[in-house]
Amino acid sequence: MLNxxxxxxxxxTMISLALIVITRKxxxxxxxxxxxxxxxxxxxxxxxxxxxLAAIQIIVYAGAIMVLFLFVIMLxxxxxxxxxxxxAITWPIGAIFVVLSAVMIIISVFGNRFANVGNVKxxxxxxVGHTVAVGKLLFVEYLFPxxxxxxxxxxxxxxxxxxxxxxxx
Amino acid sequence: xxxxxxxxxxxxxxxxxxxxxLLVIDLFIKQKEYIAVYTVVGSLLVIISVxxxxxxxFKGMFVADSYSIFFxxxxxxxxxxxxxxxxxxxxxxxxxxxxxxxLLVFATIGMMIMASAGNLIVLYLGLELMxxxxxxxxxxxxxxxxxxxxxxxxxxxxxxxxxxxLYGISLLYGITGSLDIREIGLYIAxxxxxxxxxxxxxxxxxxxxxGFKIAAAPFHMWTPxxxxxxxxxxxxxxxxxxxxxxxxxxxxxxxxxxPALSGSWVNLxxxxxxxxxxxxxxxxxxxxxxxxxxxxxxxxxxxxALLGIIAASNEGLSAMMNYMLIYLFMNVGAxxxxxxxxxxxxxxxxxxxxxxxxxxxPLAAFLMLIIMFSLTGIPPTAGFMGKLYLFMAVVNAxxxxxAVVAVIFSAIxxxxxxxIVMFMFMNESIEEVKLSLVDVNGLLLIIxxxxxxxxxxxxxxxxxxxxxxxL
Amino acid sequence: xxxxxxxxxLSLIIFFIGMFGFLSRRNIIMMLISIELMLNAVxxxxxxxxxxxxxxxxxxxxxxIIAVAASEAAIGLxxxxxxxxxxxxxxxxxxxxxxx
Numbered sequence: 124m125l126n127x128x129x130x131x132x133x134x135x136t137m138i139s140l141a142l143i144v145i146t147r148k149x150x151x152x153x154x155x156x157x158x159x160x161x162x163x164x165x166x167x168x169x170x171x172x173x174x175x176l177a178a179i180q181i182i183v184y185a186g187a188i189m190v191l192f193l194f195v196i197m198l199x200x201x202x203x204x205x206x207x208x209x210x211a212i213t214w215p216i217g218a219i220f221v222v223l224s225a226v227m228i229i230i231s232v233f234g235n236r237f238a239n240v241g242n243v244k245x246x247x248x249x250x251v252g253h254t255v256a257v258g259k260l261l262f263v264e265y266l267f268p269x270x271x272x273x274x275x276x277x278x279x280x281x282x283x284x285x286x287x288x289x290x291x292x
Numbered sequence: 293x294x295x296x297x298x299x300x301x302x303x304x305x306x307x308x309x310x311x312x313x314l315l316v317i318d319l320f321i322k323q324k325e326y327i328a329v330y331t332v333v334g335s336l337l338v339i340i341s342v343x344x345x346x347x348x349x350f351k352g353m354f355v356a357d358s359y360s361i362f363f364x365x366x367x368x369x370x371x372x373x374x375x376x377x378x379x380x381x382x383x384x385x386x387x388x389x390x391x392x393x394x395l396l397v398f399a400t401i402g403m404m405i406m407a408s409a410g411n412l413i414v415l416y417l418g419l420e421l422m423x424x425x426x427x428x429x430x431x432x433x434x435x436x437x438x439x440x441x442x443x444x445x446x447x448x449x450x451x452x453x454x455x456x457x458l459y460g461i462s463l464l465y466g467i468t469g470s471l472d473i474r475e476i477g478l479y480i481a482x483x484x485x486x487x488x489x490x491x492x493x494x495x496x497x498x499x500x501x502x503g504f505k506i507a508a509a510p511f512h513m514w515t516p517x518x519x520x521x522x523x524x525x526x527x528x529x530x531x532x533x534x535x536x537x538x539x540x541x542x543x544x545x546x547x548x549x550x551p552a553l554s555g556s557w558v559n560l561x562x563x564x565x566x567x568x569x570x571x572x573x574x575x576x577x578x579x580x581x582x583x584x585x586x587x588x589x590x591x592x593x594x595x596x597a598l599l600g601i602i603a604a605s606n607e608g609l610s611a612m613m614n615y616m617l618i619y620l621f622m623n624v625g626a627x628x629x630x631x632x633x634x635x636x637x638x639x640x641x642x643x644x645x646x647x648x649x650x651x652x653x654p655l656a657a658f659l660m661l662i663i664m665f666s667l668t669g670i671p672p673t674a675g676f677m678g679k680l681y682l683f684m685a686v687v688n689a690x691x692x693x694x695a696v697v698a699v700i701f702s703a704i705x706x707x708x709x710x711x712i713v714m715f716m717f718m719n720e721s722i723e724e725v726k727l728s729l730v731d732v733n734g735l736l737l738i739i740x741x742x743x744x745x746x747x748x749x750x751x752x753x754x755x756x757x758x759x760x761x762x763l
Numbered sequence: 764x765x766x767x768x769x770x771x772x773l774s775l776i777i778f779f780i781g782m783f784g785f786l787s788r789r790n791i792i793m794m795l796i797s798i799e800l801m802l803n804a805v806x807x808x809x810x811x812x813x814x815x816x817x818x819x820x821x822x823x824x825x826x827x828i829i830a831v832a833a834s835e836a837a838i839g840l841x842x843x844x845x846x847x848x849x850x851x852x853x854x855x856x857x858x859x860x861x862x863x
Contacts, residue, residue: 130765134773141777141800145784150792157796164803171814176806176825183829188799188836195840196792199847207854210787217786225779231489232771238469238479241817248819257822265823266296267350271405271417272830274308278398278421279834281315282428285391286443286841413824420831424838431845440849441858444842448794451835452785455801458828459778462805462821466771466812471820517861 137163148209154192161185172245175254300347300356303338304404310334311397318390331375331393339368352472353411360408362613362761363540366620367533371400373624374529376732381525381631387433399425403537412461412471415541422537423450426530430522442521449514453504460497467491477548486552495550499560505538506594508564509571519587524634527583528627531590536616542601543609554604561602568595569701576708581641582630585708592705593619599682599698603689610758611681618678618747625663625740632733636725646712648721656727657716659741664709666744669702674747770811778804791853795839802832
């Protein structure tokens with residue numbers, strides 16, 4: 124019963140926060156609500172026995188990505204947003220499309236058979252700690268994707284500098 | 293702990309070494325042309341290594357089979373062409389940075405990883421590596437508003453389509469409990485869950501996102517704008533590379549993961565292919581800018597290549613691969629001439645700039661004529677052979693009417709390709725343009741046209757190569 | 764115990780809210796934020812699947828998606844800066860030079 128109540132709280136708050144985020148006129152407000160949303164998502168990860176991901180969610184998403192957004196917005200000093208209408212003229216079409224497809228898909232979710240094949244028990248993860256479990260998997264079995272991710276980060280560094288630097292010699 | 297077998301990954305490792313050394317060398321070299329030469333030589337070495345490095349490694353995550361080798365060959369030839377044709381074009385626009393080549397090679401590494409992805413994680417990461425580098429490349433001329441606009445549009449729609457792809461991956465993961473492409477396919481076949489609604493939904497998500505990547509209608513909206521605004525050398529690069537890479541994962545995912553559902557996805561893809569050919573060929577008729585026209589033509593060619601996937605057979609797949617190789621040559625050929633005209637300061641992108649080209653530059657006009665014939669699909673050029681194999685595959689798969697539709701659309705395409713030819717040969721020129729065919733671009737154009745004619749009269753070795761390379 | 768269905772529905776709803784934001788906002792930074800929202804919805808569904816299936820691959824995927832999302836944000840914001848420099852706006856309405 125307690126599980127349901129906690130999940131219900133998280134679900135309702137997250138959905139309303141998501142709606143608030145995309146409807147704010149001022150981007151600053153959006154980002155602050157987005158931060159609250161990220162903390163809730165991290166809470167949900169804790170609920171699902173993924174402590175390491177919860178930490179990453181807060182450190183990287185809230186601590187790095189959103190702060191990057193804040194920096195850029197303050198750097199650009201945008202006042203234009205407050206005077207213009209926030210939605211494109213075609214927004215009702217988007218809304219109808221999104222609501223229709225969401226309803227159709229959500230109906231088809233219930234009663235579906237999901238996989239039940241795994242061999243990792245939660246007690247095993249709890250024994251060594253989630254960070255250790257993820258780390259072992261990441262550096263042994265998923266070494267190749269990890270290396271590719273490092274290349275992606277390098278591209279991001281090079282690309283961001285090429286695009287945003289004032290002058291390139 | 294045992295060390296994974298690194299032999300199959302050697303080409304990617306060599307490319308990574310190339311890119312990292314490029315980053316360092318760039319600091320010391322002022323003449324950026326040498327960096328282009330270095331990139332070309334390095335990529336040529338990697339092409340040789342590609343043929344010797346086969347096998348499956350990292351627990352099935354990286355599959356260097358002959359299918360991926362064929363595509364890697366396409367990507368590497370593509371990056372060599374792009375590296376050569378960029379030099380003069382970017383120098384004229386004061387945008388010849390060493391980072392340009394770094395990003396070109398990074399994008400190629402991403403494509404190579406996509407082609408040999410055996411796991412959906414690797415597939416996604418390869419896709420992002422390719423896509424992120426290409427977004428930056430589209431905006432590389434930093435003072436040009438058009439280039440910026442193209443990059444922003446490409447970025448927004450690319451990121452959107454990756455998010456859709458990710459949701460499709462997560463649905464597949466939830467249903468089958470695995471991210472390994474082969475295991476997912478086996479699970480679906482074993483459990484017989486072809487009527488699972490969420491699985492079909494995952495299929496739709498995959499088609500949507502791959503549709504964005506290959507520029508199939510109705511997900512093609514970004515293509516003309518991005519191809520028009522991006523630097524012409526990058527347009528040449530990304531109208532072949534990312535498209536071929538998307539076709540590579542398209543073929544692999546659909547033939548291995550979803551073979552049991554082929555009834556459903558063929559029915560979804562047929563209208564998409566017809567719409568793609570229709571939009572590409574019909575809207576191209578109205579274009580007056582050659583880059584936009586080639587963008588719509590690239591949409592149309594994606595529609596033809598989709599026929600190979602619709603055939604859902606090894607024959608169709610090898611026809612699609614063969615077509616991508618041929619498309620590489622003819623498309624680059626067309627763009628080289630556009631770049632050569634661009635490099636003459638006065639000439640823009642309008643198709644009227646091609647008026648009377650045969651008077652001032654008879655050889656260049658003749659080469660363009662062959663390329664345009666090939667894009668239309670007139671024998672004895674390679675474009676004809678490529679289309680022939682594709683249509684034969686579709687007919688053998690039992691969709692004869694679809695081949696008829698495709699032939700009708702290729703007949704329509706003759707109007708806009710041959711209009712350029714007509715401008716070049718029938719009209720008087722407004723301005724005299726002098727094109728030199730003895731510089732690198734000209735030599736490359738001659739090589740490409742030679743390849744187009746060579747594949748056209750002698751397609752057998754290339755078809756055999758593609759046939760050997762099927763999954 | 765909350766069943767997996769509810770987690771999937773939650774992630775779908777957030778995903779579609781993000782999609783709505785992307786399709787209807789005119790501000791490019793807001794469109795970027797909407798994409799981040801969609802990626803977060805995907806992450807929620809991966810973690811939930813992982814938990815219920817009993818397989819760790821989903822956690823690895825989430826870790827890597829977060830890394831990619833960071834790179835995407837960096838490139839996206841660099842493009843925003845470039846756009847402000849060249850076009851002096853961050854609205855999609857400013858993107859109208861290219862059109863047939």
